[in-house]
Amino acid sequence: MRRDRLLLAASLIVIFSADIYFILLPKLRSTGEGSGRSCSCQPSNFSQLSDWTLTPLQDITLSQPDNGGSKLDRLFAHPLYNTQTPVLGPEESLLHLEQLMDYYRKKVSRWERHMKLYNEAAAASNITVMEHEVAFDPDANWVKFHLGISRNALYSRQDPAITQLLWDMRDMTVVNADYTQDGKSLKGACDCSQVVKPSGHHLKLALKMQNFAKAMFKPMRQQREDETPEDVFYFVDVQRHNAEIAAFHLDRILDFRRVPPVAGRWLNLTGEVLQVTRNDELRAVFFTSPANNTCFFAKCLYMCKTEYAVCGTPDLLEGSLSAYLPGLSIAPRISIPNPWIRSYSFTRQEEWEVNPLYCDTIKQLYPYNSGNRLLNIIDMSIFDFLMGNMDRHHYEVFTKFGDEGFLLHLDNARGFGKHSQDEMSILAPLSQCCMIKRSTLLRLQLLAQAHFRLSDVMRESLQKDPLQPILTEAHLSALDRRLHKLLRVVQRCVRRLGKDQVITNDFKPRAEALSKKSK
C-alpha cells in the first residue's frame, strides 16, 4: 500500500512539473522561433494537437531562444526526463549482487577449464589460437549494467555505467568469438522451411571480452545511403548494424530504456575473430577475397552463397556491438508472439490486417486484459513505427517481473530500411486500440517541438558513436515526419473517443496490479 502512494505521488509530480513547464512559460512565445527554422514536421499542426490532449501541452513552441547549446542535454534535463522514480525494493531489481557474483565466478572457472582443455587439443592438431588472459572484474561497467536492470527499465536514466559501457565497447579486447546460440541451434543444417530470417541472420557473432563481458557483433551489410528496394519483403531484408545502433539511441531518447546498450565498433576480423575463435566451423568460413580482404560467410549458406560474405578492408570491418543481457539461467526471459505479428509469407494476411475490431478481441485476452501489457505493446509499435521496423514477430519479458514487466526491444537491425516510406501498418496497435500512455505521449509531444526536435536530439546522440554518422539526414528527417503522423493518429483517436478514453495513466494499472498482488 505504501508503494501505491509513492507511485501516485510520482504521477502527480510528473503532471505538476509538466504544468509548471508548459503553463508558466507559454503565451510569451508564439511565432518567434518557428519562422526562421525549417521544420519538416509542421509545428503549426502541433498547436492544434494540443486541443485534444493535455492542457499543459497547449502551447508547444518555447519562448527561450535556441541558445545553440546541446538539445540532448536540454531534453534529458527536462522535468519529463527527471520524474522521481520510487526507490526500488529488493524484488524490483532483476539480479542480486551476491547471486550474480557467484554465477559469474562459476562461469569464469568453467571457461578457464574449457580453454585449458581446448588449447591442449588445439596444440595437438596444430591449430594456433591466440590466447588472452581473462580477468573478471566485479566492478566492470557491464556488470553494473546487469545489476542495474530493474522492473522499470534496463537501466536508469543517469546511470554513468551505461555511458561508460558504450565507451568500453569501442576497444574491449576480444578473447573469443563464436556463433550465437540461435545460430548454433541450426547445427549447420539449412532448414529453409523453418527460417523466417535468412541471410544476415547467421553472420552475427558472439564475442567474449577480456573482462568477461559478452556482446553480439552484427557486421555492416549495407551502405548508410542504400535504401531497401521496394520489392523486398521485410522478412528477407538484410540486418543493418547502424539500425541496431540507432535503435538504442532512439529507445533511450523516448525514455523507454528497453534496448540493451549498443555501440559501433571496428573489428579486426583476423585478430579479433579468426585468431581467437575456438569454433572450427567458424574458422572454416573465413576466406580471402579476390581483392585480398579477409571475409567470412554464413555457415548455413556455405558453398552456394558466398555473395553473402562480409569482408574487411583488409581486416577491419565495422559493425554493431550489443551488450548481452544476463544469461537465461540467471535471468530467464520468455518470448511471446506479438499479437500484431505479420504473416511472414507472400500472401497470407493476419487477422489484424483485415479486422478493424481486432483490438477488442485482444483486450479480452490474457495478458492484454489487465495491467500495462497492451500499453507496452503500443509503446513498442511507436518505437518500431518511428524506425520503420516491420520485423517484430516476438517480444521478450523477464519472467521475474511477470506480466507487469517491461517489454524488451531486442533485435532492431531491420529498422531504418526505407527513409522515404512511412509504414502506417506498424502503428496498428495504436490506431486500432486508440490507447497511449500519458507519459509516452508527453515525451512524443516534447520531441515534436523545435526546441527538442527528435531528429536533432537523435543526430546529437548518434554523434557520440565511433561509427558516426550512423543515420543519413533522410532517415533523421523521416523520424520527424513519422512523429508528426503518429501524433495525428492519437489526435484522431481523441476526436473519436475523447482524451480520457485514449490517454491512459500508465502508473495506475501497475499500482492496481500491485495492490491485487498484496491482497
Added chain:
Amino acid sequence: MRRDRLLLAASLIVIFSADIYFILLPKLRSTGEGSGRSCSCQPSNFSQLSDWTLTPLQDITLSQPDNGGSKLDRLFAHPLYNTQTPVLGPEESLLHLEQLMDYYRKKVSRWERHMKLYNEAAAASNITVMEHEVAFDPDANWVKFHLGISRNALYSRQDPAITQLLWDMRDMTVVNADYTQDGKSLKGACDCSQVVKPSGHHLKLALKMQNFAKAMFKPMRQQREDETPEDVFYFVDVQRHNAEIAAFHLDRILDFRRVPPVAGRWLNLTGEVLQVTRNDELRAVFFTSPANNTCFFAKCLYMCKTEYAVCGTPDLLEGSLSAYLPGLSIAPRISIPNPWIRSYSFTRQEEWEVNPLYCDTIKQLYPYNSGNRLLNIIDMSIFDFLMGNMDRHHYEVFTKFGDEGFLLHLDNARGFGKHSQDEMSILAPLSQCCMIKRSTLLRLQLLAQAHFRLSDVMRESLQKDPLQPILTEAHLSALDRRLHKLLRVVQRCVRRLGKDQVITNDFKPRAEALSKKSK
C-alpha cells in the same frame, strides 16, 4: 585438294586486300585526325605496334576525314570483313534442310499432342493456361539461322536472317515458358556442394515462341551502372542480361560469329510467363511483392532466398533473349573443360596460374597439338578479356565438325562486371602461348584505330538493341583500354619470339587437317 587451293587463294586475297588498303592510303595521313579526338587507348603507341606485326598495318590512322557516317558500316565494309570465304560443301553446313524440316515437324506434332493432354489435365484441376496456336514456319528467320550454321561460324557476315531474327525477338509471341534443361536437371534439389554457379543461374527461362522458335531469357539483375564489388568471386557474380547482349555484338564486331543472336526484350512476367507456363513448379515461385509488382525467384532457393527474386514493374521485366541452337539430338555438341579453367574455390590455384611454361604442356596434348584448337582458345581468351569474363570453365564445339570446329562462345552473362579493372589473367592463353591468328590480330589492330574505334562501333551496334543503352560509357572505354593492353601483350611476344613465331596463319592448319583427312 581443290578445297585446299580455294583456302589458300582466300588467304592470299585477305593479305592482298589488306595490303592495298593499308599501303595505298597510308603516308597521306599522319596526325590530322588524332589531335582533335580524345583516345583513351593512346593511338601513338599503336604506330609502334606496327613495327613488329604486318607491314600493311604500318600506318594506323586513316587520311580520310571522319565524315561522321556510320563507323560500324565502314568496319563491315572493310576488306578484312569481306574476305571471300570458300563455297561450303554439303558437309560443311551443320544441318541439312530436309533433315531439319523433318525434325521440326516431328517436334511440332509432339508438342501439340503434349499440349492437348496438358490442357485437358489443367482444365480438370482448374488451372487456367493461356493457349496460343503454334505455327511452324519453315521460312522463319530462326530456321534460317539454324540452317546457316557452318563449320566456319554460327552465321555468315551478310546473312539478313540474323538482323531479322534480332528484330523478331523483340515481339515474338511467347506460347510457353519453362525452366531450362540445366535448371531442370537439378530437379529442385539444392545440391550446394555441386553448384559452382548459384543465384542468377536458376532464374533463366526457356521460352517457346508462336513460330516454334526457342530462346533463353535472362532477367535483369543489376543496374547498368553497378559494378561487381571487388570482394565478389567471379563464380558467384550475378549474371547480367546486358553482358549477354553486349557479348553478341562484340563477338560479331570481332568477326568471330560464335555467339548465337541475342537481343534485349521487355517481357510481361504475367502474360508471357506465368499465364503460359505448363510447369507447376515455375508457377509456384511467382509472387506479388510488397510494392505490388509481379516477381519470381529461383526454384532451388525457395523460401530462404526471396532476396534473389526478380520483379517486373508491375509486370514488365527487361532481360536478354538468346536464340537457341539446334537441339542436341540433331546437332550434338560436346562440352570440354577450358585448359585455362579457374579453380572455382577460395584458395586453390590451377596449374596455369603458377607454371609460366604451362602452354608448353598444353601444346603437346591432344587436341591442342594440331589444328586451330589452341588458336581458337586464344581467340576466346581475347573475347573474354575484352569483356572481363572470368567464368569460361568449359567451351562447346559441334561434334560434327570434329576437332577443327569453331568454339562456341556461349554464356557470357558474367562479362562486363567491372569497367575499372582489366583482369590480365584472362589473357593467359595468349600471353603464355604467344600465338595469335593473323586474321584476329589484323582486326584487333583495325579496331584500335580511331577510324574504327572499338568503343565507337560497339556503341553504334548496341544502339540498335531495344534495351539501349546496353553498356555504360565506362564499359565502352574499358574496351579500348583493354584492346590496347592486349596489343601490348602481342607486341611483347613478337619482341621475344619474332613475328613469324607469334602471328600464325590460321587457314593453313585447317587446310592441312583437311588434306590429312582426305588421305
